[in-house]
Amino acid sequence: MPTKAPVKLKKSLQKLRGMKDILPEDQKYWIYIRNKVEEIANVYSYGRIDMPILEDTSLFVRSVGKETDIVEKEMYTFEDRGGDSISLRPEGTAGVVRAYIEHGMLNRPQPVKLFYYGPFFRYDRPQAGRYRQFHQFGFEVIGENHPVVDAQLMMMSFNLYKELGLPVSLQVNSIGSVESREVYRKALLDYYRSRKNSLCEDCKKRMTKNTLRLLDCKEEDCKLLSQDAPQIIDYLDEDSNQHFVKVLEHLDSMEVPYVLNSRLVRGLDYYSGTVFEIWPDNTVEIEKTEEKNELVKTEEKKDDKKEEENIESDHEDKKAKPGSQSALGGGGRYNQLVEALGGQETPAMGFACGVERLVIELKNRDIKVPGEQKPDLFVAQLGDEARKKSLKLFEDLRLLGFKIAENFSKDGLKNQMEQANKKYAKYTIIIGQKEILDGTILIRDMENGIQETVDFDKIIPELQKRLEKYGVKEKNEKKEKKL
Numbered sequence: 001m002p003t004k005a006p007v008k009l010k011k012s013l014q015k016l017r018g019m020k021d022i023l024p025e026d027q028k029y030w031i032y033i034r035n036k037v038e039e040i041a042n043v044y045s046y047g048r049i050d051m052p053i054l055e056d057t058s059l060f061v062r063s064v065g066k067e068t069d070i071v072e073k074e075m076y077t078f079e080d081r082g083g084d085s086i087s088l089r090p091e092g093t094a095g096v097v098r099a100y101i102e103h104g105m106l107n108r109p110q111p112v113k114l115f116y117y118g119p120f121f122r123y124d125r126p127q128a129g130r131y132r133q134f135h136q137f138g139f140e141v142i143g144e145n146h147p148v149v150d151a152q153l154m155m156m157s158f159n160l161y162k163e164l165g166l167p168v169s170l171q172v173n174s175i176g177s178v179e180s181r182e183v184y185r186k187a188l189l190d191y192y193r194s195r196k197n198s199l200c201e202d203c204k205k206r207m208t209k210n211t212l213r214l215l216d217c218k219e220e221d222c223k224l225l226s227q228d229a230p231q232i233i234d235y236l237d238e239d240s241n242q243h244f245v246k247v248l249e250h251l252d253s254m255e256v257p258y259v260l261n262s263r264l265v266r267g268l269d270y271y272s273g274t275v276f277e278i279w280p281d282n283t284v285e286i287e288k289t290e291e292k293n294e295l296v297k298t299e300e301k302k303d304d305k306k307e308e309e310n311i312e313s314d315h316e317d318k319k320a321k322p323g324s325q326s327a328l329g330g331g332g333r334y335n336q337l338v339e340a341l342g343g344q345e346t347p348a349m350g351f352a353c354g355v356e357r358l359v360i361e362l363k364n365r366d367i368k369v370p371g372e373q374k375p376d377l378f379v380a381q382l383g384d385e386a387r388k389k390s391l392k393l394f395e396d397l398r399l400l401g402f403k404i405a406e407n408f409s410k411d412g413l414k415n416q417m418e419q420a421n422k423k424y425a426k427y428t429i430i431i432g433q434k435e436i437l438d439g440t441i442l443i444r445d446m447e448n449g450i451q452e453t454v455d456f457d458k459i460i461p462e463l464q465k466r467l468e469k470y471g472v473k474e475k476n477e478k479k480e481k482k483l
């Protein structure tokens, strides 16, 4: 059948810019990632938490930080019908910490280990690997400051990517305590003041607002300047320094490879001490994936130009460009956040990963993921009586554990056989007028095309016998006993 070209919808009816549908053919990547995340969470005893997608805006302002890009430019914030300012969650840590305080998790055995998986929203400038609705999974360990927690979380994250088949590099740094960071910030400002004219416009603004982020600008001139800038590691206070040394010792003893990256500062205000990011090992130019094509088309739209100019963001900016590093995930310590949100002084550490970026990496690196399971059987029918009998047979077989496909609304056998072939069914069972009258059924081996007529009453043992070579019998027998 010739395929029909997709219908071009009116702009107002198209999906929103920076949002995307996850189609059935892509689900295998999502299932693959999700299964791995759940497996790892289980092994390391992280309990699943699902927070609301909407929270009070002040939660994010107080945690992520008023002057961060996320809060300043990227949040979907609006008034609800009661007049309260609420926001679509741009990240997960704030919500997890709120839940920890609100549910008195301080009274549970510490540390409390939680993981989440779901959609997040940032009104960012869309490009490959950067969306306005995206998905993250994250792991948070609340109530423990031991350096082994930092190291184990980093190792766990690193291994998660490795086990998915992705070569990654673990970038590590410490940004010290609030006090030591302030001393460092001043040193950094001194350095940049005399070099201000060589900075890009964004970095000029960062000098007053978000000084540490001068270090991870991707503009060539700024990158060059940052190479001789003072290094945060030289400004760490004694405690932060000792903590960081122990973290690195643990990483070394577990033989986890890492890169000490003194320019890694992260873009959220709640961090202190250890910070880390996971980067793809070799930056791969994002090939012409569907996502890229889609985004390129969108980028080209002239009426979006104005919007583009307005959205100037450096968070995750340029990361998906060829030759630049695109963070697959990131995290760190946030020892002051529980207290800042109204709880008791409680150390914590966490990590989150963007799922879309993982899917892009898996595709770009051509990593084979388990596909949809092929059906054992396709049930084909000819005529109204046969259709009725097939419907009932389908249910009986399904309850016995057979994986079956069908297309009961079709009449022609040719059409149904084509579908059985397309789905790679192992056998097709056919019921027509003749079979109805004879009380029989046809079984067709799809591999060699051999067809055999069997008594309808014997269909189940016959199918089990034939499917034995595929390991299906044992599964059915277990179900049969239960029935």
Ligand code: HAM
Pocket (backbone or CB within 6 Å): 090, 091, 092, 093, 122, 124, 129, 130, 131, 132, 133, 134, 135, 136, 138, 139, 140, 268, 316, 327, 328, 329, 330, 331, 332, 334, 349, 350, 351, 352, 353, 354, 355, 356, 357
């Ligand atoms: P983040 O670095 O802002 O950290 O985000 C973590 C990951 O989410 C990024 O590395 C990236 O893979 C993905 N991501 C972020 N923005 C987008 C976007 N617009 N489109 C697609 N993917 C995106 C956090 O969110 C922290 N809450 C991490 C954390 C957990 N720190 C401690 N605990």
